[in-house]
Amino acid sequence: MAGLSELYQNVILEHNRSPRNYRVLENANREAEGNNPLCGDQLTVWLRMEDDVIQEATFQGSGCAISKASASLMTGAVKGKSRRQAEELFDRFHRLVTGRLEPSEPETLGKLAVFSGVSAFPIRVKCASLSWHALKAALDQPGKIVSTEQP
Amino acid sequence: MSGVGATRASPGRGVTRKAGGAPPLDVERIRRDFPILSSTVRGKPLVYLDNAATSQKPRAVIDAISRFYAAENANIHRGVHYLSERATVAYDAVREQVARFLNAGSSREIIFTRGTTEAINLVAQSYGRSVLRPGDEVLITGMEHHSNIVPWQLLCEQTGAVLRAVPITDAGELDLDAFDRLLTGRTRLLAIVHLSNALGTINPVQQLVARARARGVPVLVDGAQSAPHLAVDVQALDCDFFAFSGHKLFGPTGIGVLYGRESLLERMPPWQGGGDMIASVTLEGSTWAPLPAKFEAGTPAIAQAIGLGQAISYLEAVGMDAIRIWESQLLAHATERVRDLPGVRLIGTARDKASVLSFVVDGVHPHDVGTILDDEGVAIRAGHHCAQPVMQRFGVPATARASFAFYNSFEEIEALVRGIERARQVFG
Numbered sequence: 247m248a249g250l251s252e253l254y255q256n257v258i259l260e261h262n263r264s265p266r267n268y269r270v271l272e273n274a275n276r277e278a279e280g281n282n283p284l285c286g287d288q289l290t291v292w293l294r295m296e297d298d299v300i301q302e303a304t305f306q307g308s309g310c311a312i313s314k315a316s317a318s319l320m321t322g323a324v325k326g327k328s329r330r331q332a333e334e335l336f337d338r339f340h341r342l343v344t345g346r347l348e349p350s351e352p353e354t355l356g357k358l359a360v361f362s363g364v365s366a367f368p369i370r371v372k373c374a375s376l377s378w379h380a381l382k383a384a385l386d387q388p389g390k391i392v393s394t395e396q397p
Numbered sequence: 398m399s400g401v402g403a404t405r406a407s408p409g410r411g412v413t414r415k416a417g418g419a420p421p422l423d424v425e426r427i428r429r430d431f432p433i434l435s436s437t438v439r440g441k442p443l444v445y446l447d448n449a450a451t452s453q454k455p456r457a458v459i460d461a462i463s464r465f466y467a468a469e470n471a472n473i474h475r476g477v478h479y480l481s482e483r484a485t486v487a488y489d490a491v492r493e494q495v496a497r498f499l500n501a502g503s504s505r506e507i508i509f510t511r512g513t514t515e516a517i518n519l520v521a522q523s524y525g526r527s528v529l530r531p532g533d534e535v536l537i538t539g540m541e542h543h544s545n546i547v548p549w550q551l552l553c554e555q556t557g558a559v560l561r562a563v564p565i566t567d568a569g570e571l572d573l574d575a576f577d578r579l580l581t582g583r584t585r586l587l588a589i590v591h592l593s594n595a596l597g598t599i600n601p602v603q604q605l606v607a608r609a610r611a612r613g614v615p616v617l618v619d620g621a622q623s624a625p626h627l628a629v630d631v632q633a634l635d636c637d638f639f640a641f642s643g644h645k646l647f648g649p650t651g652i653g654v655l656y657g658r659e660s661l662l663e664r665m666p667p668w669q670g671g672g673d674m675i676a677s678v679t680l681e682g683s684t685w686a687p688l689p690a691k692f693e694a695g696t697p698a699i700a701q702a703i704g705l706g707q708a709i710s711y712l713e714a715v716g717m718d719a720i721r722i723w724e725s726q727l728l729a730h731a732t733e734r735v736r737d738l739p740g741v742r743l744i745g746t747a748r749d750k751a752s753v754l755s756f757v758v759d760g761v762h763p764h765d766v767g768t769i770l771d772d773e774g775v776a777i778r779a780g781h782h783c784a785q786p787v788m789q790r791f792g793v794p795a796t797a798r799a800s801f802a803f804y805n806s807f808e809e810i811e812a813l814v815r816g817i818e819r820a821r822q823v824f825g
Contacts, residue, residue: 254765311761370768
């Protein structure tokens with residue numbers, strides 16, 4: 247019961263209902279698709295980069311509450327971040343959802359800390375990180391399709 | 398009698414007790430035969446409704462596997478010693494038992510495989526590859542599991558043949574007019590699912606086989622879901638191939654069966670080469686063993702075969718007819734209860750259905766439904782069920798799926814209903 251209410255925190259439910267930045271980004275210069283072939287979740291992330299800084303990030307797709315809320319919060323969190331900063335944030339986020347974050351670190355995640363409950367549900371880690379994998383692919387190699395099942 | 402072990406738990410004594418609305422089998426007694434069903438998950442009694450993914454195992458099966466390794470283990474078909482002889486007899490006895498279970502004409506028509514997937518790949522690569530020419534067609538349906546799609550796609554790439562699929566209606570039934578149009582002079586093989594894992598639809602296989610065979614087209618039936626729930630008679634179906642898996646039939650993983658019509662199996666080249674499938678080997682060439690060994694290269698899954706034999710004995714003692722009646726009652730009740738919940742839509746409403754209830758809940762993704770049900774101890778499957786074309790057909794990314802077995806009860810359906818209601822509250 248405690249596990250479930252920590253997983254489905256109100257912020258997550260609210261972002262699932264009304265995801266932010268949920269649209270095609272017309273003037274995007276980076277784009278990548280994320281797939282989870284095990285469950286069929288699919289989303290696309292668009293970025294507008296200027297001088298290595300993410301000016302804007304949007305997404306669209308279908309997925310569970312965790313993957314949708316994660317994408318929604320991610321697109322807000324990476325705005326204004328350099329590529330390097332975004333990747334560092336992903337690293338901390340990934341350690342959060344896999345339960346490997348140092349006790350001193352959570353405050354550096356801001357709103358993303360609401361995903362701490364995911365670590366009690368290992369099967370849902372892929373849901374929480376799908377949009378981040380797509381973001382990383384868009385940063386690394388525009389136009390790429392990534393899968394949660396790629397090594 | 399066949400199978401190993403002189404003693405066997407006699408499941409559900411009085412299983413045929415059926416009078417005036419009483420269940421056709423003794424569910425409480427049967428549940429005690431399955432150790433896992435009395436366990437708890439997340440502090441709640443386990444409600445196992447994921448039987449289409451894999452089924453639970455009765456103690457008779459678990460004990461048979463354990464006994465084999467503890468007291469009977471040896472390789473088969475090659476030792477002159479006592480244990481090898483016993484293991485060989487036990488393994489071959491299961492083949493006889495499977496032949497009777499499917500009403501095959503001969504145990505030479507029973508090939509052991511790793512499961513349904515391997516059985517279908519065997520037919521594709523051995524039969525299909527030796528027969529298909531560019532422009533030939535393989536006909537499947539829009540409700541196949543990926544394991545009855547991808548082997549044919551690979552085969553078509555290898556041979557230049559073309560894969561066609563019979564569309565399905567909004568209810569989740571095959572479009573039989575389209576079937577007749579798609580079955581043409583170019584069709585070389587029909588491969589159809591008997592009972593859809595994603596929709597629960599029972600296809601009119603006998604009728605479709607008759608139409609195909611009238612045109613000289615051999616038919617493979619994917620029986621992964623049907624064998625555990627329906628009495629199967631391959632001679633009545635008149636199909637050429639029938640595949641099923643042990644683990645969905647209350648037996649172990651790693652063992653499955655391909656039934657093949659003897660005249661076809663005789664003509665087919667071996668698929669995998671190795672020990673046990675040869676008559677003689679020289680460095681210049683080899684000759685093949687007779688059926689069924691020709692298709693069983695290497696040391697097979699011996700303990701698993703023996704476990705499968707026990708599972709079949711158990712099912713036959715309960716009775717496939719009693720199972721069918723009880724599961725129909727379960728499905729009818731679950732359908733009524735779930736259909737009436739606000740915001741719930743059933744996916745798959747065929748007239749003839751068994752054991753599967755697929756649904757979507759407004760505003761709640763199937764994964765989230767699955768996680769909330771899991772918190773109530775209720776195990777269901779959420780996802781595309783390895784049937785992505787079915788999801789595309791119904792315009793949903795995924796569904797939640799409850800799938801039943803004869804050990805499930807009406808009380809468990811109430812737990813499912815409570816879980817769905819809770820999911821709607823959480824996301825309301």
